[in-house]
Amino acid sequence: xxxxxxxxxxxxxxxxxxxxxxxxxxxxxxxxxxxxxxxxxxxxxxxxxxxxxxxxxxxxxxxxxxxxxxxxxxxxxxxxxxxxxxxxxxxxxxxxxxxxxxxxxxxxxxxxxxxxxxxxxxxxxxxxxxxxxxxxxxxxxxxxxxxxxxxxxxxxx
Amino acid sequence: xxxxxxxxxxxxxxxxxxxxxxxxxxxxxxxxxxxxxxxxxxxxxxxxxxxxxxxxxxxxxxxxxxxxxxxxxxxxxxxxxxxxxxxxxxxxxxxxxxx
Numbered sequence: 001x002x003x004x005x006x007x008x009x010x011x012x013x014x015x016x017x018x019x020x021x022x023x024x025x026x027x028x029x030x031x032x033x034x035x036x037x038x039x040x041x042x043x044x045x046x047x048x049x050x051x052x053x054x055x056x057x058x059x060x061x062x063x064x065x066x067x068x069x070x071x072x073x074x075x076x077x078x079x080x081x082x083x084x085x086x087x088x089x090x091x092x093x094x095x096x097x098x099x100x101x102x103x104x105x106x107x108x109x110x111x112x113x114x115x116x117x118x119x120x121x122x123x124x125x126x127x128x129x130x131x132x133x134x135x136x137x138x139x140x141x142x143x144x145x146x147x148x149x150x151x152x153x154x155x156x157x
Numbered sequence: 158x159x160x161x162x163x164x165x166x167x168x169x170x171x172x173x174x175x176x177x178x179x180x181x182x183x184x185x186x187x188x189x190x191x192x193x194x195x196x197x198x199x200x201x202x203x204x205x206x207x208x209x210x211x212x213x214x215x216x217x218x219x220x221x222x223x224x225x226x227x228x229x230x231x232x233x234x235x236x237x238x239x240x241x242x243x244x245x246x247x248x249x250x251x252x253x254x255x256x
Contacts, residue, residue, distance in 0.1 A: 038198045038244075043215040079219045098217060102184055106217040109226070115210045116169060116227035122219040124182065154219075 043105050048097055048132055051104045052141070055095065060134055060143035063088065068133040068144040077125040077154030084109075084144075086117035088137035094119060100129035124154035160253035162237045170231035170255055172202065174224045174239055182216045196244055197222060203238040204231050231255050 045051030052059060069083040084094050094109040094117060101124070111117045117135065125131075125148060133144045159175040176197065183194025196216040202209050209228040231237065233255055240250040 038213055043213075081223075083225075101217050102182075103215055103217065106215055108213045110211045112209055112211070112228075114204075114207075114229045116229065118227050119210075119212075120223070120225040122223045124180075124217045124219055126184075 039108070042108070043103055045104045047104055048099065051095075051097060052134070055105075055108065057093075057134070057136055058141045060141040062144065063135070063142035066133055066135045066142045066144040068131065068146050070131050070146050070148050072147075073149045073151065074125060075151045077127070077150040077152055079122050079154070080125050080131075080148060080150075081120070081122050082131065083120040084118070084133045084135075086111075086135040086137065086142075088117070088135055088142060090138040091117035091135050093134075093136040095134040096121075096123070097132040097134065098123065098125055098129050099132065101126050125150045126153045158239055158241075158249065158251040160237065160239055160251060161256075162231070162253055163256040164231065164233055165227075168232070169227050169229055170204075170237070171227050172225065172237055172239075174222075176222045176224070176239075176241060176249075178220070178222060178241070178243065180216060180218055180220045180222060184216075194244065197241045198244050199242045200224065201240045202226065202228075203240070204228065205235055 042051055042054035045054050065087040067085040074080045082096060084096060086094060091111050093111060096106045097104045098106055106123050109119050128149045130145050130147050135142045162170055162172040165171050178197050179195055181192055181195040185192045194216045198214055200212040210226050235255045236252050237255055238250060238252045242248045
């Protein structure tokens with residue numbers, strides 16, 4: 001299957017999800033699990049408690065085995081590097097939240113059995129805020145929090 | 158997508174991906190009108206046909222997203238495939254060989 005613009009047009013005109021579902025049924029896409037619905041409610045959450053509830057996970061306790069690496073000061077809120085590393089045995093899920101962003105939840109990572117609970121990305125931050133990492137390990141929920149001072153907000157980008 | 162994958166110590170494969178996407182936050186205005194949110198919301202990584210990592214993203218992931226992750230059980234020469242879907246249901250899949 002070509003990956004060019006023609007394919008994009010084809011997907012657009014082909015009815016979006018229904019076509020994706022068709023391809024999945026035909027075994028042309030990797031996994032049905034990967035097509036789980038995007039959790040709108042969780043991404044609409046305006047604080048950590050609300051977001052955890054929408055994700056269906058319990059309030060978290062802090063853990064030193066969950067390591068959140070962020071800069072102390074971010075000159076550019078549009079590109080803030082973040083790494084989450086969980087040394088907790090049986091970590092199945094990681095989540096990343098920014099308390100003072102318009103929506104709290106930034107990302108959720110499903111750590112499948114062969115994956116290592118060590119992910120990194122770059123995020124936007126509207127203003128100086130606590131960044132919260134969440135790990136679900138053997139049914140328990142853990143968190144790590146660090147403040148990032150933002151010099152120039154990344155909300156308008 | 159630019160995908161770099163290499164086997165490191167302990168046979169753990171480290172994958173680093175750069176995706177090309179606007180990641181429009183939905184917070185920005187242009188000439189007084191809100192620019193609608195447009196962002197990658199799901200990412201799936203597949204190694205030799207098995208899914209090793211999935212992610213759900215919101216619009217606060219930076220423009221042209223960077224994503225790094227690790228998994229076990231891969232070796233040099235294996236294929237790693239990355240697929241994203243955005244909130245307009247556009248999708249892109251790219252593949253790389255593990256070094």
